[in-house]
Amino acid sequence: MVFDLICPNKHTFEAWFKDSKAFDGLRRKGQVECPTCGDSKVEKALMAPNISTSKKQAQAAKESAMAAQATQMLAKMQKHVEDNCDYVGPAFAEEARKIHYGETEKRDIYGEATKTEATELSEEGIDFTAIPWTQPTDS
Numbered sequence: 783m784v785f786d787l788i789c790p791n792k793h794t795f796e797a798w799f800k801d802s803k804a805f806d807g808l809r810r811k812g813q814v815e816c817p818t819c820g821d822s823k824v825e826k827a828l829m830a831p832n833i834s835t836s837k838k839q840a841q842a843a844k845e846s847a848m849a850a851q852a853t854q855m856l857a858k859m860q861k862h863v864e865d866n867c868d869y870v871g872p873a874f875a876e877e878a879r880k881i882h883y884g885e886t887e888k889r890d891i892y893g894e895a896t897k898t899e900a901t902e903l904s905e906e907g908i909d910f911t912a913i914p915w916t917q918p919t920d921s
């Protein structure tokens with residue numbers, strides 16, 4: 783079972799023991815050490831509610847880091863598109879169709895399309911990728 787433990791320096795950590803008795807035995811022999819400072823005078827942490835809150839906070843921090851990473855990737859993709867493709871604005875569907883049917887010069891474009899237009903394009907077998915576009919913020 784997993785125990786929430788705390789050392790004299792208030793580092794909290796988790797450790798696995800077969801049971802409470804096993805933990806007590808190892809602790810008496812000084813074999814349970816704080817991974818942060820190496821102190822072996824660890825105790826079972828009594829502030830369980832606080833610990834679960836900090837776990838939730840850690841989880842939230844992890845999730846927001848992942849979200850930031852996703853945003854960064856998206857920004858990169860957006861930059862690539864902006865650098866390499868012609869912006870055609872709301873005429874995207876029309877232009878994509880013209881390119882597909884060879885009515886205009888073949889090139890990479892990007893722009894806005896309504897949901898209906900997007901559906902029509904895919905029904906006609908026209909390749910395009912929908913990416914969530916972040917608008918530049920004013921801040």
Ligand SMILES: [Zn+2]
Binds near residue numbers: 791792818819820
């Ligand atoms: Zn410690």
